[in-house]
Amino acid sequence: MRVILPLALLAFAAPAFAPASAQEAQEAGPAPPSAPRAVGPSEDVARQAAEMAVKACERMGYKTMATVVDTTGKPVAAMTADPALSEALAPGSVKRARVAAYFHTASSDIAQRVGTDSGLYYSTLNNPQLAKPEPGGVPLSGPEKPRGAIGVAGSPDPAKDEACAKAGALTVAGKLK
Numbered sequence: 001m002r003v004i005l006p007l008a009l010l011a012f013a014a015p016a017f018a019p020a021s022a023q024e025a026q027e028a029g030p031a032p033p034s035a036p037r038a039v040g041p042s043e044d045v046a047r048q049a050a051e052m053a054v055k056a057c058e059r060m061g062y063k064t065m066a067t068v069v070d071t072t073g074k075p076v077a078a079m080t081a082d083p084a085l086s087e088a089l090a091p092g093s094v095k096r097a098r099v100a101a102y103f104h105t106a107s108s109d110i111a112q113r114v115g116t117d118s119g120l121y122y123s124t125l126n127n128p129q130l131a132k133p134e135p136g137g138v139p140l141s142g143p144e145k146p147r148g149a150i151g152v153a154g155s156p157d158p159a160k161d162e163a164c165a166k167a168g169a170l171t172v173a174g175k176l177k
Contacts, residue, residue, distance in 0.1 A: 040070025040148040041140060045175045046077035049140065053152050053168030054079050057160065064154030064161065065089035066168055068140070071148050073098040073129060081154075089153045092136070096161070097151030098129050100137030104146045108135035108162055136161035138169050140176055147176045 041049065046068035053066035063081040067090070070076055075094060080086045099107040111133040114121050124130045135158035137151035150168045152161040 038070040038072040038074060039145065040074075040076050041068060041172060041176055043077055045172045046148075047079065048175075049150050049168040049172045050077050050079035051168075052171040053150060053164045054081050056167035057081065057152065057155055057164040060155070060160060060164075062155035062160065062164075064152050064164060065093045066150060066152045066165065067093040067097050068150045068168075069094065069097040069101050069148050071101055071146055073101055076148065085154065092134070092153030093151045095129065095151065096134060096137030096153060096165075097149045098137070099124075099133045100139045100149035100151065100165075101146065102127075102130055104139050104141075106135070106139070106162060107133050107137035107151070108159070111135055134158050136165060138162060138165045140169055140172065 040046070049068050050066040054064055057064040058081055063085055065078065065080040065086060067078040068076045073094075075097075078086075078090070078093070080089065096107045099110050103110050110120065110124070114124055114133060124133055136153055137149050139149045140147045150165045152165040152168070155161050155164070
């Protein structure tokens with residue numbers, strides 16, 4: 001049974017840094033330069049990618065979770081084959097998607113290169129959202145630029161997770177603008 005998860009379950013993945021009150025905002029001083037604008041698939045397209053990834057893993061006999069993030073790493077949609085596993089699998093699927101979104105390449109490539117590239121090693125080490133990259137995430141790309149990524153966690157082999165993520169990404173490749 002596949003379940004679409006409310007993004008509130010993934011709230012841990014996108015911490016809020018806004019001041020609690022207007023007075024705190026005024027005391028904090030001028031706002032920092034705006035962050036890059038998030039670009040990502042629509043919620044509907046993200047759900048389609050996540051559903052296809054979970055289905056692909058189900059056909060292999062694995063109960064997994066897939067999370068689609070925008071280019072800033074914020075979750076757009078998540079789906080799981082078994083709701084009882086969502087708490088255990090959410091951190092892995094989000095992290096794998098974030099690594100793929102951040103570097104615009106498969107998380108397996110980053111996991112492989114991190115041991116030989118000191119710049120890449122420190123980029124991931126100094127960012128807790130990217131630390132210890134593992135296979136299972138692939139970027140989503142439109143014709144002109146990246147559109148986020150999808151990450152899958154739950155199979156006994158991270159390479160299988162990545163194969164499922166690729167299936168999800170291929171499903172929506174033509175729908176990314």
